[in-house]
Amino acid sequence: MSHAAESTSSMVGLDAAAPAASALRSELAGWAWLAVGALAVAGVFALLLALSRVPGMDKAPFWPIGFFYKGLVIHVVFSLVIWLMGVFAFLVTVATQQASGGRVRAMPLGRIGQGVALVAFPCLFAPAFLDATQPELTNYIPLIRHPAYDLGLLLLAAGVLAPVIRLFLNLDPRRTVPALTVAMSVAGFVYLMALASFAVAGMLARESDLIVSRDMVFWGGGHLMQFVYAIVLLTNWRILAARSLGETRIEDAMFRVAVLIVGVLAIAGPFFYAEFDPFSEAQRQAFRLLQFGIALPTLVFAASLIADALTLGPPARWPWRDPAFFALATSLALFALGGVMGLLISGSDTRTPAHYHAVITAVSVSSAGMLLTFGLEELGLAPVSTRATRALIALYGGGQFVASIGMFVAGGYGALRKTPDGVGSLDAVAAAGMAVHGIASIFTIIGGAAFVVIAISALLRAKPGRTANA
Numbered sequence: 001m002s003h004a005a006e007s008t009s010s011m012v013g014l015d016a017a018a019p020a021a022s023a024l025r026s027e028l029a030g031w032a033w034l035a036v037g038a039l040a041v042a043g044v045f046a047l048l049l050a051l052s053r054v055p056g057m058d059k060a061p062f063w064p065i066g067f068f069y070k071g072l073v074i075h076v077v078f079s080l081v082i083w084l085m086g087v088f089a090f091l092v093t094v095a096t097q098q099a100s101g102g103r104v105r106a107m108p109l110g111r112i113g114q115g116v117a118l119v120a121f122p123c124l125f126a127p128a129f130l131d132a133t134q135p136e137l138t139n140y141i142p143l144i145r146h147p148a149y150d151l152g153l154l155l156l157a158a159g160v161l162a163p164v165i166r167l168f169l170n171l172d173p174r175r176t177v178p179a180l181t182v183a184m185s186v187a188g189f190v191y192l193m194a195l196a197s198f199a200v201a202g203m204l205a206r207e208s209d210l211i212v213s214r215d216m217v218f219w220g221g222g223h224l225m226q227f228v229y230a231i232v233l234l235t236n237w238r239i240l241a242a243r244s245l246g247e248t249r250i251e252d253a254m255f256r257v258a259v260l261i262v263g264v265l266a267i268a269g270p271f272f273y274a275e276f277d278p279f280s281e282a283q284r285q286a287f288r289l290l291q292f293g294i295a296l297p298t299l300v301f302a303a304s305l306i307a308d309a310l311t312l313g314p315p316a317r318w319p320w321r322d323p324a325f326f327a328l329a330t331s332l333a334l335f336a337l338g339g340v341m342g343l344l345i346s347g348s349d350t351r352t353p354a355h356y357h358a359v360i361t362a363v364s365v366s367s368a369g370m371l372l373t374f375g376l377e378e379l380g381l382a383p384v385s386t387r388a389t390r391a392l393i394a395l396y397g398g399g400q401f402v403a404s405i406g407m408f409v410a411g412g413y414g415a416l417r418k419t420p421d422g423v424g425s426l427d428a429v430a431a432a433g434m435a436v437h438g439i440a441s442i443f444t445i446i447g448g449a450a451f452v453v454i455a456i457s458a459l460l461r462a463k464p465g466r467t468a469n470a
Contacts, residue, residue, distance in 0.1 A: 020104050024097050027110045029379055029459065031093055031163075032371060034117060035086025036455045041125060042079035043449055045071050069135040070128040073142040077124060079448075080360060081141060082117075085160045087367040088187065088232055089113070092163045094378055095184035099177065100170040113162025116155050123152030138215040140222025157195055164188035179252050180235060186263035187231040194224035197270050204278040216279040220269060223287040227266040229363050230294045231259055233335070234301055236366035237328060239374045241305050244325030249308045251301075258297035265293040295339060302332055323389035327369020330397035334362035337401060341408050350434075351411030358404040361444075365397040368451050372458065382461045384454055392454060396447025399440045406436030 051057055052068045064070065093110060127133045127146035136143040143149065167188055171177070177185075198221035205212040238255050268290060276283035305328070309318050319325045338358030345351050372389050376382070407415075410433030 020100070020102050020107065021097075023107060024093060024104065024110075025379060027114065028090060028093050028375075030111070030114045031086055031090040032375060032379065032455075032459060034114065035083050035090060035367075035371070036452055036459070037121075038078045038082035038086055039448060040452050040456075041121070042075050042083070043445075043452060045075040045078065045125070045128075046445060049075060064129050065131040066135075067128070069137065070133060070144055073135045073137065073144050074125045074128045076142050082120075082124075082156065084229055084232065084363060084367065085117075085156065087371070088184075088191075088228060089117075089160050089163050090371070090375065091180065091232065091235055092167050092184045092188060095178075095181040096163065096167045096170050099167065099172065099175070099181045101172075101175065104166070105169045106166045109162045109166040113159045115159075116162065117159025120152040120155035120159060123148045123155060136214055138213075138218050140225060141218050143214055143218075157198075160191070161195065164191055179238065179255055182256055183231055183235045183238075183259045186259050187228050187235075190224060190227045190231065190263055190266045193266055193270050194221045194228065197221035197224055197273070200270065200273050201278075204273065208278060210279070212279050216284070219284060220272060220287050223291050224266055224269045226291055227262055227269075227294060229360070230262050230298060233331070233363045233366055234258055234262070234298065236363070236370045237301065237305060237331065239370050240324040240328040240331075240366065241308065243373055244319050244322040244328060245305075245308050245312070249311060251304045251308065254301055254304045258301040261297040262294060265290065295342075298335070299339070302335065305332070321386065321390070323386045323393065324369060324373045326390045327365055327373075327393050327397075330393050331362045331366040331369070334358050334365060334397055334401055334404075337404060338362060341404070344408075347411075348416070349411035350407045350415045350437075354404045354408035354411060357400060357407070361397065361400040361404075365393060365400075368396065368455075369393060371455060372451075376458055379459075381458055384458050388450070388454055392447045392450040394447070395443045396451060399443030399445075399447055401440075403437045403440035403444055406433045406438075406440060409433035410437065 049068065049071045052063075052071060057063060058065070058067070096104060096110075127144045127149045130146065133149075134145045136145060141153070167181075167184060171181075171185060198218065201217045201220055205217050234255065238250060242250050269287065272283050272286045272290075276286060309315075312318055318329075320329075335358075338355050338360075341351065341355035341358060345355055369389070372384055376384070410430040413427040413430035413433065415430045415434055
């Protein structure tokens with residue numbers, strides 16, 4: 001079935017249960033706004049970070065003391081954690097729609113979750129403007145030491161948990177479960193394990209006689225969140241491939257197996273708290289090695305998608321003008337680059353963030369492509385210009401591709417991570433690498449800003465329309 005036919009079938013199902021369909025569509029729009037809004041907030045903080053590098057800005061009236069690192073924390077949390085959690089909740093809501101057949105159990109949970117997640121926004125970014133707060137650049141979820149920030153993280157976790165629980169309540173073994181519903185159910189299960197890991201680590205830290213850093217508390221759950229992101233990535237790839245290559249070309253069994261393997265691997269995570277001494281180096285390495293398990297199922301599904309594309313002929317005949325395919329190809333390229341970099345990392349330098357930025361941008365690019373194609377269609381909104389979508393994907397993904405290479409080269413010649421310092425003290429090659437990273441990042445920022453503007457413009461439209469500039 002083509003993506004157009006699939007969409008038509010979906011719309012017929014929605015019309016059969018109009019009140020629930022209307023409520024779910026409104027809720028979908030809410031999650032899309034929350035995800036895009038998170039990127040908008042991240043963009044504001046990116047601008048503030050740039051201003052903080054201006055000499056003398058730290059002495060400006062009302063400018064927070066030590067803002068750079070606090071601003072960096074907020075930028076990362078909103079551009080990574082909240083953005084991808086919003087995309088995850090969006091896909092979970094679509095999965096709930098498919099699983100329920102139009103008759104949704106526990107319907108209010110979705111709106112409750114959105115409200116709770118929205119309250120988390122000010123709790124998370126406001127502490128950055130307080131002089132007394134201290135940043136902590138922990139892995140996966142950087143922190144600001146303030147009760148409001150801690151509350152914001154709890155609210156965000158609870159807000160996203162609400163639609164996940166509702167999805168579970170709407171699963172019916174008597175119905176055929178669509179691929180997207182399978183994927184989001186597995187991702188929801190992994191999300192529960194990640195939350196459980198955060199909770200267990202927090203309790204163990206309180207009971208421990210040792211001084212336990214917050215980085216160790218968030219280490220295990222943070223690693224399991226990467227499994228959630230991996231399933232979101234796989235799901236986005238499938239959606240984009242189905243739209244651009246055709247539903248019948250997709251190896252659906254391969255997709256389901258890949259998702260299930262990621263989910264099964266993640267089950268081991270919570271048991272590491274019983275198997276190893278709490279916060280020991282052995283436990284830390286176990287979580288690190290577990291994460292490498294994501295690579296195999298993801299690579300196998302990626303290879304199957306490339307094989308599907310090859311059935312159309314050589315690359316010159318692939319549908320490059322289709323924004324869904326363009327986003328898919330860009331995401332695959334970024335993931336491949338990040339994967340190669342991950343195999344070559346040693347030490348603590350900018351090679352680590354180069355790898356991580358490439359992989360996580362692969363998830364972000366696929367999410368942006370999904371929202372501007374499949375997402376708008378699910379919302380019944382007009383499609384955006386295919387030319388504009390391709391352009392922003394090229395800027396966003398292409399910029400990060402080059403930026404990651406520059407950062408990786410710089411790290412190989414001694415550039416340290418998580419520092420705002422200039423390049424004056426670096427080796428000449430490292431300095432050149434960081435210069436390339438800086439210039440390429442400008443294109444990434446422009447692409448991200450273009451996505452936010454185009455997505456907000458699309459979400460404000462009321463009726464479907466024709467695609468422009470095809």
